[in-house]
Amino acid sequence: MSVVAGQRDEAAGTRTALLRYERHHGRDSTVDERPWILHWYPREQFEELATTAGLAVTAVTDADGKPARGDDTGVVHYRLQSG
Structure with a gap:
């Protein structure tokens, strides 16, 4: 997993990080990017x-x-x- 990008919204009280998940198994590879939202x-x-x-x-x-x-x-x- 790695952080690809991030954005903070003070008014909404959130921080959004775009996370990249990679899985490599033999010749097969899967890459998926998902937002992770942290609320305060x-x-x-x-x-x-x-x-x-x-x-x-x-x-x-x-x-x-x-x-x-x-x-x-x-x-x-x-x-x-x-x-």
Whole structure:
């Protein structure tokens, strides 16, 4: 697998990467390209989505593993627990 191209849309909250998958088996080769779309959400919206899916947010940490502040805008990690 390799990344062929990428595009970020801040307004939509998405990053799209075009991925190329190649399989070679003897004389047969298959090449397929597919978009991979990564969505990001504001913290409140993500927590609402998790709750709607029946998950409870048990911890939110920053990139260093420390409790994330409510106004953190960088990468945060969620610990979720099913009902």
